[in-house]
Amino acid sequence: MKVKELMERIGITDTGRTIAYVKDGLEEINMLTEVHTKVETFDLTKDQRFYTLPNEMVKMIDIRAKNHLNSKDEYKSIPRMIRQPRTKDGNDS
Amino acid sequence: MATTRQYAYYLEGNEIAIVEKDVSFDNDVDSKDYGPGATRQRWRSPQETIADGLKIKYVYTPNYRIQTTNDVDRSITQYMSTDGKLTIADNLSTYINYATTYALAADKYIVLKKAGRFNGLHKIESIGDNGGTNNKIILTTKYTGSESTWTDFEETPSLFYALDVLEDESFDLDLPNYLQKALVYYVKAKIAEDSGDLKLKEYSMREFKKMIEKYESSRITGLRLMIPGAHAIR
Numbered sequence: 345m346k347v348k349e350l351m352e353r354i355g356i357t358d359t360g361r362t363i364a365y366v367k368d369g370l371e372e373i374n375m376l377t378e379v380h381t382k383v384e385t386f387d388l389t390k391d392q393r394f395y396t397l398p399n400e401m402v403k404m405i406d407i408r409a410k411n412h413l414n415s416k417d418e419y420k421s422i423p424r425m426i427r428q429p430r431t432k433d434g435n436d437s
Numbered sequence: 438m439a440t441t442r443q444y445a446y447y448l449e450g451n452e453i454a455i456v457e458k459d460v461s462f463d464n465d466v467d468s469k470d471y472g473p474g475a476t477r478q479r480w481r482s483p484q485e486t487i488a489d490g491l492k493i494k495y496v497y498t499p500n501y502r503i504q505t506t507n508d509v510d511r512s513i514t515q516y517m518s519t520d521g522k523l524t525i526a527d528n529l530s531t532y533i534n535y536a537t538t539y540a541l542a543a544d545k546y547i548v549l550k551k552a553g554r555f556n557g558l559h560k561i562e563s564i565g566d567n568g569g570t571n572n573k574i575i576l577t578t579k580y581t582g583s584e585s586t587w588t589d590f591e592e593t594p595s596l597f598y599a600l601d602v603l604e605d606e607s608f609d610l611d612l613p614n615y616l617q618k619a620l621v622y623y624v625k626a627k628i629a630e631d632s633g634d635l636k637l638k639e640y641s642m643r644e645f646k647k648m649i650e651k652y653e654s655s656r657i658t659g660l661r662l663m664i665p666g667a668h669a670i671r
Contacts, residue, residue: 345614346607346609346610347603347606347607347608348606350617350620350621350624351606353621354625356628359605362606362624363604363605365624365627366610366620367500367603368627369624369627370498370499370500370603370620373612373623373649374496374497374498377649377653378496379496379499379612379613379616380496380499380611381495381497382494382495383494384493384495384551385489385551386489386490386491386493387488387489387490387591388455388483388486388491390482390483390484390485392483393454395452395453396452397451397554398493398495398497398555399554399557400497400556401493401495401497402495402497403495404493404494405495406492406493406494407446407492407493408491408494409444409455409490409492410487410490410491411439411441411487411490412442412443413441413442414441415439422445423446424445424448425446425480427447428454429481430479430480431479431481
């Protein structure tokens, strides 16, 4: 369906507003149903704790680390900590 | 054989913090951890550099379509900030001319993949020179970083330039057919909210959510069972 057809179904002629709401709707749909997913790979650097998440990320589904609880170079999901660890990172304020 | 490790994460702002359990034995008699009963296993920053050590799976908004994955450039090597805007460039000796080779120009769009935090859709502000001719692309994406030193990308980014972008009514929505109809209800709800018709807004949002639930449910086949969790008393 093109945006034009969507506008005809709703009965609106304001393209700018429609496009803005379509973008909002696409974001909402993907947060609920996870239609469009992507996997991004990062290098783990010694003594670097913080890694910036991709800007386009709407929702995180899974985080996997290499050799987590195995020695076969397999990627396994890692758990989330409820509290921050006692040992702070050198760059942590 | 690789070493078995144990990781965990927590979130801080727009960053993810990765910690690793340090199980190395502390033989320092002056350390508080020395001796029986002391806590020897601590969560610390990663203990070793591992290439491609982390994979993050995430959801993104499809406000663009890549027309063909054959039209891709993999010559981008570095990035930096220029007046607070992300700048990428081919800084190897090849010095690709992006203006003539791929017809890139101001106000055109590109999509970056394998670019870490810069994945996604970007708009070009200008094309410039950096050692070569038109081998530097300044984007409108905000980025606060070094304005004097180029930084290498971890991987080799893919730059897609043959795109359809959601900026006019000719854009074909990149959604399953059923969800396109749900999107109609969502936009109706927003328009109704603007005009103050809250009944229509609530009705449209309810229909939107119903369609989303139906779509989700339609992808589950067979018997539906509720089973206790792995740690439940059975």
